Amino acid sequence: MKVKELGIKKTEILIDYDYVWGLLNRSGLNVSFSRPEIYVGSEHVDKFFEIASQKSLVVANSTEAVYDWKADAIYINDELINGAGYSRSNLCSSRRLVLLHELIHAFLFHNNKRFGEEQDALTKSENKRSQERGWVYTVFDEGFAIRLTELILTFWSDVQDGEFASSLALILKDEYRELKSDKDFRLRALILKLPWPESGWKKVALRWFEKHPHGLYGLSYVLGYNFTEHIIQDLNKNSIDMVSRIVETPPSRVEHILYPQRYLSQKVFPKMQKSIGQNRNPHSKL
């Protein structure tokens, strides 16, 4: 793709893509893969989506950005170029956040190929246990991408990018809190014949999602973020080691996602030192 053929806004996206690739490489994470190709603009949509029906067209048009592990490429649609849905003041931070988020998906795939073909196959499996594993990978994949993007922008980019990433994370935290009083879960408790509120929403969620793992999809950002935030609090050396371990041995059960402390009690995780309070100031190293 030649820059001179592109409009000014497309060029801005390419500049931000260079910028966030630089942030990822400076973050301390083990980035040993080449930078994925990037395709900017809806004219590339058919390279990433099979548009066979009206429904698939809607999905393709509403997908702002995607990392395709088969092509090892990132697609950005026109919405992000035009800035529709974004205020002028945070358009630059939005672009960086979206681009870095997709790069983190690429990071995860390149460090553990389960986040690709295997994940796809598992979610489609007839076997409930395999499906559970596949959907839990999906939840983790999203939560990990959101959390790492937030941390990298907070520690390595400018204040505005960090604040923007944190404001989006706050929305997810609020949604997580609201789950407890979600009438949907009360209904599920009734169906499962579990008492409410004595059981607590997590017990209901555990029983429900073990039976219907595809239902995790709708809550993947919220549950995935809560799980990853509990485990990765920083980008210091301990946390970077933790990232490597978690990528090697990702959560595979609904129970892990709902109860991160149970996931951590597996023996692959030696007693993790609490990383809160050991923040370094990466800006001092720039």
Ligand SMILES: [Zn+2]
């Ligand atoms: Zn994502």
